[in-house]
Amino acid sequence: MIQILLYFGNHFQMKQQITGLIQAALDTLVQNGSLPADISPRIMVENTRDKSHGDLASNVAMTLAKAARRNPRDIAIMITEALPQSEILTKTEIAGPGFINFFITSASATKVVEDILSQGHDFGRTYVENPEKIQVEFVSANPTGPLHVGHGRGASYGATVADILAATGADVSREYYVNDAGRQMNILAASIWLRYLEHCGANFDFPANGYKGQYVYDIALQVKEKYALSLSHSAESVFSDLPLDEPQGGDKEKYIDALIERCTELLGAEDFDGLFQIGLVAIRDDICDDLAGFGINYQEWFSERSLTGSGDVDQALERLQEKGHLYEKDGNIWFKSTDFGDDKDRVVKRANGATTYFASDIAYHMNKFERGFDKVVNIWGADHHGYITRVKAAIQALGYDPERLIVKLVQFAILYRGTERVQMSTRSGSFVTLRDLRKEVGKDACRFFYVTRKADNHMDFDLELAKSQSKDNPVYYIQYAHARICSVLEKLQASEWQLDEATGLAALSISDNDAEKSILNQLSKYPETLNNAANNFEPHLVANYLKELAGDFHTYYNSNKMLIEDKDLRNSRLILSCAVKQVLANGLSLLGVDAPQRM
RNA sequence: GCGCCCAUAGCUCAAUUGGAUAGAGCAACGCCCUUCUAAGGCGUAGGUUCCAGGUUCGAGCCCUGGUGGGCGCACCA
Numbered sequence: 297m298i299q300i301l302l303y304f305g306n307h308f309q310m311k312q313q314i315t316g317l318i319q320a321a322l323d324t325l326v327q328n329g330s331l332p333a334d335i336s337p338r339i340m341v342e343n344t345r346d347k348s349h350g351d352l353a354s355n356v357a358m359t360l361a362k363a364a365r366r367n368p369r370d371i372a373i374m375i376t377e378a379l380p381q382s383e384i385l386t387k388t389e390i391a392g393p394g395f396i397n398f399f400i401t402s403a404s405a406t407k408v409v410e411d412i413l414s415q416g417h418d419f420g421r422t423y424v425e426n427p428e429k430i431q432v433e434f435v436s437a438n439p440t441g442p443l444h445v446g447h448g449r450g451a452s453y454g455a456t457v458a459d460i461l462a463a464t465g466a467d468v469s470r471e472y473y474v475n476d477a478g479r480q481m482n483i484l485a486a487s488i489w490l491r492y493l494e495h496c497g498a499n500f501d502f503p504a505n506g507y508k509g510q511y512v513y514d515i516a517l518q519v520k521e522k523y524a525l526s527l528s529h530s531a532e533s534v535f536s537d538l539p540l541d542e543p544q545g546g547d548k549e550k551y552i553d554a555l556i557e558r559c560t561e562l563l564g565a566e567d568f569d570g571l572f573q574i575g576l577v578a579i580r581d582d583i584c585d586d587l588a589g590f591g592i593n594y595q596e597w598f599s600e601r602s603l604t605g606s607g608d609v610d611q612a613l614e615r616l617q618e619k620g621h622l623y624e625k626d627g628n629i630w631f632k633s634t635d636f637g638d639d640k641d642r643v644v645k646r647a648n649g650a651t652t653y654f655a656s657d658i659a660y661h662m663n664k665f666e667r668g669f670d671k672v673v674n675i676w677g678a679d680h681h682g683y684i685t686r687v688k689a690a691i692q693a694l695g696y697d698p699e700r701l702i703v704k705l706v707q708f709a710i711l712y713r714g715t716e717r718v719q720m721s722t723r724s725g726s727f728v729t730l731r732d733l734r735k736e737v738g739k740d741a742c743r744f745f746y747v748t749r750k751a752d753n754h755m756d757f758d759l760e761l762a763k764s765q766s767k768d769n770p771v772y773y774i775q776y777a778h779a780r781i782c783s784v785l786e787k788l789q790a791s792e793w794q795l796d797e798a799t800g801l802a803a804l805s806i807s808d809n810d811a812e813k814s815i816l817n818q819l820s821k822y823p824e825t826l827n828n829a830a831n832n833f834e835p836h837l838v839a840n841y842l843k844e845l846a847g848d849f850h851t852y853y854n855s856n857k858m859l860i861e862d863k864d865l866r867n868s869r870l871i872l873s874c875a876v877k878q879v880l881a882n883g884l885s886l887l888g889v890d891a892p893q894r895m
Numbered sequence: 896g897c898g899c900c901c902a903u904a905g906c907u908c909a910a911u912u913g914g915a916u917a918g919a920g921c922a923a924c925g926c927c928c929u930u931c932u933a934a935g936g937c938g939u940a941g942g943u944u945c946c947a948g949g950u951u952c953g954a955g956c957c958c959u960g961g962u963g964g965g966c967g968c969a970c971c972a
Contacts, residue, residue, distance in 0.1 A: 343911055345918085355914060358952060368952070392915045393952065438972065478972050628970060639898080643970045653972055681899050682967045707900070707965080715906095749908070752900060754965065756907065761921090765934055768921060776934050784931050821911085828911065840909065843919080854927090854936040895934065 306408050307820045308827070310352060311341040313384060314398055318356055321378035330374055335363045341398075343821060350389065350397035351405070351817065357394040368394030405816045406805040412819065412875040413797065420823045420882055424465035431664055432458040434675035435587065436473040439579040440484045441509055443586055443730040446677070449709045449755070451730070452746035452888070454675040455592040456835040457704070459886045461673075464830035469669070471596040472583075473660065476576050477604065478653060482556045483507065484579075485572040489527065489559055491516035492571075496528040503555055504541050505548040515578045519571055527571065529562050586731050590739055591888040603659045609651050612659040612694065613644060621693045631658070636689030657683075658690040665696050672700060673833070678707045678752075704833050707754045709746065714760045737762045743888040744771040748839040770843050771889065774880060777846035777853075779895040781877040784858050788870065791859065795874075800867030807868060811852040815872060818845050822879050826886075835887065842883045849876050 318339050325331040341354045357372035364371055372390040379388065384404040389397040412419045434454025437447050455470070462468040475481075487507040490500075495516055502508065519527065538554045540546025560568045580597065587593070603609050613629070616622050621632050627647030631654075634641055644655040664672045676683070688698040711718035711733075734742055741762040748770065749755040765772050788795065804812065822841065829837040858869040881891040 340914095342914080344915090345910085346915075349915070353915085355953095358914080361952060395915065440972095475972065480972055626970090630970095639968075646970050648970095650970090652970065678900065678966055680967085684899085705900075705966095753908085754901065758907080761907085769934085770920080772934055773920090776932080780932060780935085787931050824911080832912075834912095836909085837911085840919085843909095847919080850935055851937085853931085854933095857931065859931050895932080 306411065306823045307343060307352065308824045310384065310400060310404070310820070311824075313382070314341045314352055314354070315339045317379050317382055318354060318375060318396075320380050321375045322356075324378045325374055331360070331364050331371075335360060344397065347813075349391060349395070351400040352398045354396045354398070355394070357390075357396060361394070372396050402807070402813075403805045405813070405820070406801060408816060408820045409804065409871055409875045410801055412878050413871065416878060417882060419878060420826050421463045422465040422823070422827070427465055427467040428670045429469070429668060430461055430466045430671045430673060431469045431471055431667075431669040432461065432673045432675065433471045433473055433664075434458075435583075436475065437583070438475045438480055439576055439583060440480050441507060441579065442511060443583055444728050445711060445730055445733050446708065448730050448733060448742060449746045449751075450675050450677060450706045451587060451590060451592055452743050453704075453706050453751050453835065455590070456743075456747045456838075456887055457673070457675070457833050459888070460826060460830045460835055460838065463886055464827055466830075469595045470593070471598055472594050474576075474580060474597055474599050476580075477600045477656065479553075479556075481572065481576065483552055484512075484575050485568065486552070486556045486559045487512050488515050488519060488575045489563070489571055490534075490555075492519045492523075493528060493531070493534065495520050496525055498528075498531045498534075500531045500535060501541070501543070503548065503552050504543060505552040511579070511582070515575050518578060519574055522574065523567075523570075527563060527567060533562065534558060586734075589731070589734060590743060598660070600656055600660070603656050603663065604651075608659040608663050609655055612662045613651070613655060615662070615694055616644075616658070616690075619693060619695070631690065631693070633686050633689040633693075636685075636692050638685050638689050642686055654686065654690075657687060658694070661687060661691050661701065662694050662696075665691070665694075665700070670700065671702060674701065674703045676703055676705055678705045681705055702833070704751060706751045709755045709757045712756055712758045712760075714758070718759065733759075740775070740889045741769070741771045744774075744839060747835040747887060750834065750836050770839075772895070773850075774842050774846040774884065775890070775892055776895055777849045778877055778880045778884070778891045779893060780853060781849075781873045781880075782893045784870070784873060785877075787859055793859070793866065795870055796863070796867045797871055799864060800869075800871035803864035803868035804872060809856070811848070811856065812868075812872060815845075815848045815852060815876060818848050819875055819879055822883070838883055838886060842880060842887075845876065845879060845883075849873070849880075 318341070322331065322335075322337070322339075326333050326335070337356055337359050339354065339356050340359075341352050344350055344353045357375060358368040360371050361368040369390060372394045376388045376390065376396060384400055386399045386401050388399070391397055432454055434457075435443070435447055435451050437443055443451070458468050458470045483505065484507050487503075490502060490506065491512050493500075495513075506512075534555075538558065539550050541551040542548035563571065584594075584597070613622065616631060621635065622644070623630055623632060628643045629645035630641045631644045632641050642654050643652055644658065645651050661672070684703045687703075688701060691701055692698045737745075737759060745757055745762050761769055762771070763769075818841075822845075825837055825841045829835055852872075856869055858866060858873065860866050884891045
């Protein structure tokens with residue numbers, strides 16, 4: 297991925313410079329015959345883990361050892377001797393099996409503070425001339441009820457991935473695929489109608505397979521407001537001659553299907569649809585509002601039903617047909633996905649003429665690419681991994697490069713209250729909706745906790761920890777660092793002193809305070825942390841980064857008082873703190889977490 | 896049975912994507928508030944990275960085979 301960087305004084309830029317120096321050294325060595333001409337090393341410059349290893353390090357000498365048939369340490373010596381002069385380096389050292397360690401001048405290291413202060417909110421962000429258009433689709437839960445806690449991780453992960461991609465130069469569109477077609481939605485409509493009948497005074501057993509949540513009653517009330525009693529029918533006309541429901545020893549699936557059919561008969565298509573729409577809109581709006589409370593906003597709410605209306609489904613199937621990827625068997629139309637690595641072929645159109653959910657999915661993905669996205673990212677729950685192959689098969693069959701579809705799976709999170717596991721079943725739980733979780737734990741802790749682990753790892757989410765207000769809780773730990781800095785700056789405001797950036801920078805560049813060096817080093821890593829997070833879809837890198845930066849700051853704060861008489865020390869400490877504050881705020885905002893002024 | 900994901904300190908998790916002596920937090924123990932927010936800091940202790948092989952200068956990371964756990968194998972959405 298080639299990107300144009302607009303900032304300086306960070307490790308990104310340092311690495312590029314040092315890579316250039318090493319390349320020059322290698323050219324020299326090849327030219328004077330010290331190294332064979334046919335070497336083509338990939339020069340890697342990395343951050344060091346240990347301060348004694350300098351600021352940056354390269355392993356080129358080791359990677360060259362074989363081709364050059366020489367001891368890596370000897371090669372390292374040759375390279376360091378051939379390095380051109382540079383004002384950013386104080387010295388180089390050769391260490392271990394053949395690492396070259398680079399020590400950066402403190403003036404270069406301080407530069408990052410200047411950049412942060414001048415770039416503010418933009419520090420760490422990448423601007424690209426022709427940004428890639430990336431769509432990120434996430435959550436996309438069925439609109440048959442409120443979001444439950446199981447959706448929280450996908451929501452937080454997807455939103456953060458989208459924001460980080462946008463911060464690193466992509467043109468990002470966030471999308472929610474609304475599964476507003478299909479049987480589950482009909483069951484919802486029927487459930488609403490039955491609750492409506494109850495509101496109208498009818499009395500009967502609610503179907504075992506119906507939606508029983510409180511929200512169904514609420515929606516039914518809306519229906520009653522709009523339709524008054526015009527949709528009311530007697531219990532007898534509704535329930536006569538139906539198969540048995542499950543509690544009576546029947547099949548709850550057959551029962552509910554029969555009930556849906558009865559419902560459409562009695563209401564007629566138009567009224568049924570009207571009722572359906574009220575349910576859909578109410579729940580979709582509720583989900584939208586819920587996610588907004590999480591700080592998550594979408595550019596597009598894409599309706600599955602619209603795919604049928606627009607002809608996209610037919611068009612997608614026609615396209616597969618033309619390319620010879622469909623065949624008929626047993627009256628069904630099949631997509632030959634086995635040609636593209638799938639285990640078995642898949643039905644796209646049933647004998648009765650109805651297209652399958654998978655057919656909609658094919659059309660939806662075709663639609664995404666037709667809208668001009670360069671890349672399409674789907675965030676799915678881990679239980680959907682079986683669909684990856686068939687969807688990729690379909691888009692390949694349609695003539696798109698399947699690499700343009702990136703599916704990220706999010707593993708389930710298990711909720712704990714202390715050591716006790718929180719059951720999430722609808723039956724037992726007072727604690728099932730995402731809204732409840734947010735109300736109990738708070739938006740910030742929810743957002744942070746959900747992205748603090750790698751997405752493909754299972755995670756334990758401890759409610760007590762998320763709610764605790766102590767250093768145990770990483771959210772508060774980071775926010776507290778930000779609030780502390782704000783507090784000092786407030787005190788500064790009230791004092792006779794004023795912040796003098798030039799004095800501070802000058803003093804900082806000649807300081808030999810170890811805590812300051814650690815902070816400068818950490819600040820320098822922010823842009824590349826964002827890039828790593830974006831390139832690998834790993835927002836936890838940002839969360840971990842912020843924990844480290846906050847930790848560095850707390851250490852510093854504890855042993856270095858800022859509002860002191862010494863003008864140089866005072867200003868250097870203050871501007872460094874301002875830089876920390878800025879980067880904390882930048883990072884937190886990507887995670888959807890507030891950076892409070894005081895706590 | 897087949898496929899995907901995971902396994903790291905007593906617990907929850909990292910490890911710059913193949914680099915140097917595997918790091919944080921919690922829990923345990925010992926310190927630091929007359930000081931800008933102690934919602935904080937300093938220190939001690941804690942490891943056969945599930946097991947067995949392999950690849951190479953070098954493996955927690957890659958390959959093969961196991962063990963254990965999660966998930967998925969619909970003409971459901």
